[in-house]
Amino acid sequence: MTDNENLESFDLAGVIVGETAISDVDGAAGRLSYRGVDIVDLAERPFAEVVWLVLFGETPDAARQAQLNRFLCQHARLTLEERQVLKLLPQHLHPMLMLQGMVPLIELPEAETLGVGLDAEHGLVIAAKISALIAAWYRREQGLSPLGGGPDDNFHQHFLTLLHGQVPDADAVRILDATQILQMEHSFNAGTFAGRVCASTLAPIQSVISASIGTLYGRLHGGADQAALEMAQSIGAPEKAAAYVAQCLAEKTKIMGMGHREYRTVDPRAKLLKPMAMNLCNDPDSRRLLDTLIAVEQACQQEFATRGKEIWANVEFYKGAVFHNLGLPTHFFTAMFAMARVYGYIAHYLEFSRESRLIRPRARYVPAREPAMA
Ligand SMILES: CC(=O)SCCNC(=O)CCNC(=O)[C@H](O)C(C)(C)COP(=O)(O)OP(=O)(O)OC[C@H]1O[C@@H](n2cnc3c(N)ncnc32)[C@H](O)[C@@H]1OP(=O)(O)O
Ligand SMILES: O=C([O-])CC(=O)C(=O)O
Numbered sequence: 001m002t003d004n005e006n007l008e009s010f011d012l013a014g015v016i017v018g019e020t021a022i023s024d025v026d027g028a029a030g031r032l033s034y035r036g037v038d039i040v041d042l043a044e045r046p047f048a049e050v051v052w053l054v055l056f057g058e059t060p061d062a063a064r065q066a067q068l069n070r071f072l073c074q075h076a077r078l079t080l081e082e083r084q085v086l087k088l089l090p091q092h093l094h095p096m097l098m099l100q101g102m103v104p105l106i107e108l109p110e111a112e113t114l115g116v117g118l119d120a121e122h123g124l125v126i127a128a129k130i131s132a133l134i135a136a137w138y139r140r141e142q143g144l145s146p147l148g149g150g151p152d153d154n155f156h157q158h159f160l161t162l163l164h165g166q167v168p169d170a171d172a173v174r175i176l177d178a179t180q181i182l183q184m185e186h187s188f189n190a191g192t193f194a195g196r197v198c199a200s201t202l203a204p205i206q207s208v209i210s211a212s213i214g215t216l217y218g219r220l221h222g223g224a225d226q227a228a229l230e231m232a233q234s235i236g237a238p239e240k241a242a243a244y245v246a247q248c249l250a251e252k253t254k255i256m257g258m259g260h261r262e263y264r265t266v267d268p269r270a271k272l273l274k275p276m277a278m279n280l281c282n283d284p285d286s287r288r289l290l291d292t293l294i295a296v297e298q299a300c301q302q303e304f305a306t307r308g309k310e311i312w313a314n315v316e317f318y319k320g321a322v323f324h325n326l327g328l329p330t331h332f333f334t335a336m337f338a339m340a341r342v343y344g345y346i347a348h349y350l351e352f353s354r355e356s357r358l359i360r361p362r363a364r365y366v367p368a369r370e371p372a373m374a
Pocket of ligand 1 (some may be wrong): 261
């Protein structure tokens with residue numbers, strides 16, 4: 001227990017609240033590593049390898065990777081009961097609200113088969129089910145039934161098949177692998193920290209993941225991906241970007257996808273996602289979106305420079321342009337983020353549960369000046 005009675009921070013900025021061996025965010029240098037390996041290297045590795053590394057701190061051999069891919073594909077289907085519950089949900093519920101509500105309802109196995117411990121296995125089942133829930137929700141919006149099968153040797157190939165109803169080309173799978181690897185883990189971000197608070201009460205993993213997903217949804221955190229691309233769509237053209245930025249700053253409105261609590265230079269993930277987006281955005285519509293984003297970034301940096309400050313794009317800024325090219329609608333971007341970040345949540349759950357203590361800060365009581373009710 002901290003014995004400094006006067007310690008105060010309303011937003012915990014810069015306050016160390018725990019230790020982790022899962023990832024390191026070096027905000028000054030603009031570097032991010034998972035288990036000591038730089039994400040620049042990890043972005044090119046097979047997805048299952050990075051999942052295993054993040055979860056268990058070891059590089060898996062080819063047999064383990066194949067086993068994990070099969071496991072995830074096999075669990076990426078919904079039971080009859082899960083489909084029935086899904087059908088009862090309001091038609092226009094945002095995919096993130098659907099996920100937050102559905103995760104605690106997922107049926108989890110009583111025995112393990114992977115030999116990694118029951119909590120880890122439950123986490124992986126939830127991760128697989130999230131992919132099936134996203135695909136089913138996407139198809140429901142189009143009046144289509146969820147699909148049950150597909151190739152089972154590559155998880156993202158399987159997911160894109162469930163989503164679009166046809167086996168994707170190898171490039172699409174590779175792009176999805178890299179994007180999901182880049183957003184898999186990020187130390188004590190708000191969503192992960194919310195999960196740690198939840199886990200500190202000894203709540204089970206499905207409650208923890210649900211709490212994290214609810215926290216990820218907000219526009220200052222994971223929801224900025226949808227908001228950033230919708231911003232570019234509503235600006236409409238690169239020539240209009242400077243006026244938009246000037247107006248936001250005059251009205252003290254945040255520009256989505258810009259700025260970060262930890263990075264004092266460009267977010268290393270944005271640095272990788274921008275050239276990926278540039279390679280992909282070839283048709284006139286996506287090119288205009290991307291050019292608008294680039295113009296917003298430049299205008300933002302120029303405006304901040306006139307105030308003697310710096311601002312940089314974060315992971316959310318160019319990611320949408322990549323997802324847009326994979327045929328994903330904007331309102332599914334944050335759910336895709338959750339589908340990747342869930343491995344980070346599981347890893348933190350496993351790490352934190354080993355030595356958990358109840359997280360419970362303190363508030364200063366400030367009585368209201370007027371009585372709340374007569
Ligand atoms: C996966 C992720 O969660 S990445 C982050 C995703 N979120 C976004 O992209 C939303 C837009 N960005 C933001 O709101 C912020 O940059 C945050 C919340 C991410 C980080 O914020 P903080 O560390 O709290 O910085 P804070 O909000 O105090 O900003 C510092 C200064 O920069 C300004 N600033 C920071 N980001 C932005 C922005 N995106 N647009 C305009 N001004 C900004 C603030 O207005 C503030 O100015 P001031 O000193 O004159 O008051
Ligand atoms: O760490 C943060 O505050 C936000 C972030 O970039 C992430 O969760 O990926």
